[in-house]
Amino acid sequence: MADAPTTADAQKQAPASALRPRPPKSPTRVPKLDPLQGELSRRAFVWHGMAGFITLLTLCFMRFFFPRTLFEPKTRFTIGYPSDYGFGVDTKWQQKFRIWVCRGASGLFVIYARCTHLGCTPDFKPAENKFKCPCHGSGFDTEGINYEGPAPKPLLRCHLELDPTGQVVVDTLNLYDYEGNKAFKGVAPASSGPLLAA
Numbered sequence: 656m657a658d659a660p661t662t663a664d665a666q667k668q669a670p671a672s673a674l675r676p677r678p679p680k681s682p683t684r685v686p687k688l689d690p691l692q693g694e695l696s697r698r699a700f701v702w703h704g705m706a707g708f709i710t711l712l713t714l715c716f717m718r719f720f721f722p723r724t725l726f727e728p729k730t731r732f733t734i735g736y737p738s739d740y741g742f743g744v745d746t747k748w749q750q751k752f753r754i755w756v757c758r759g760a761s762g763l764f765v766i767y768a769r770c771t772h773l774g775c776t777p778d779f780k781p782a783e784n785k786f787k788c789p790c791h792g793s794g795f796d797t798e799g800i801n802y803e804g805p806a807p808k809p810l811l812r813c814h815l816e817l818d819p820t821g822q823v824v825v826d827t828l829n830l831y832d833y834e835g836n837k838a839f840k841g842v843a844p845a846s847s848g849p850l851l852a853a
Contacts, residue, residue, distance in 0.1 A: 728752055733822040737763050744797055746779050754813060754825060755779060755786075759798060765813040765825050766799045772806040786810065800833060809833040 695703070734748060734756060740763060745756040753768045753776065766786075768776050775790040786795040793804030800809045814829035 730828045731824065731826045733818060733824050734765075736822055737817075744779050744781075749779075752825070752827065754827065757797060757799075763815070763823070765815055767811045767813050767827060767830055769811065770806055771801070771808045771810060772804070777810075798833065 728751065732752065734754075740756050740758050742758050745758075748754045748756060749768055755766045755768060757764055757766055768786075770777050770788040770790065770793055772788065772791055772793050775788050777786040777788040777793070777795065779785075780787050784797060786797075786799070787793075788795075788804065788806065791805050793801060793806035795801050795806070795810050798809075799812065801807075809832060811830040811832060814826040814831065816824050816826075818824050
């Protein structure tokens, strides 16, 4: 039986060139890796932060042009006939138009429900027969005249006139003080004035 060749014999028989590794046909270059590749540098971080801040400021500025109010109440409207309102204060229009319809000894008038101190909305207290501001405690009688609290002047009154059908038209853009003086510049009042006679 013939002896099997050993590995030492195989190495002796193979040429020396067969044992050496062959060099690659074309030289391959190993790319140098950037230590910051895939990470954010400080400079890029600052620029991204500035861009985000400017974008946020722009969005906040643009929000100003889209108010939350979806409904703006009318500034000129009818509230019915003068005979619909008895002596005293009627609060039926307070929620919708922010007014109180009042009838006193001098006739029918409409008080605009905005405190003359800081613009809060007072409430009418029927048990005490007065308007009371919940914010700082200003008190007004049924004529709208201030008598307690920090309010500097009486409540303002709305301009009233009668339309051709005899209904009362209220204009909340033309406001008057208690004496009938115009509180704000605007359209000249109609001949009927801010107070309708009883």
